[in-house]
Amino acid sequence: MVAKHQGRSGRPWARIKAQWKATTRICYLCGTWIPEDVPPNDPLEYTVDHIDARSRGGPPTMENTAPAHRRCNSRKGTKPLSELELLKTSRAW
Template identity: 35%
Template structure:
């Protein structure tokens, strides 16, 4: 990842981080003040793992570093309904 690719990816990651989503894998909140090396810090997780043919510009979601690492390069589907503030 070099030059324009790196710049574009960093902009996309920063935009995702600014939205302050919960972790898409475990559903728990992410502490966005943690240093990037902390196991519960924010990472941008590629939905389609890059090692399985995903692209640098593919869809990304917010995840804890530990959740992202645990998932490794497995393809994951969301099987639970997303959290909502509305009572149904």
């Protein structure tokens, strides 16, 4: 029997992650660069976040996902963006 939802595994998810990696390396939550060569589980590791969490019914699509640092993604958790304090870093120029 095949699972109804594959979540963050399988070809569809791998395709979404590859498309984002080819598109941008800017974290949508804090607005800073996501480095390429960091070890797995590093706070700065490249992840793809579900904007509307899967646990809240968000679909696994390009439109509902965006690149984020592991740290930023973990901070957001399953909260909707409307409940999230801004993570963007301010710059005094």
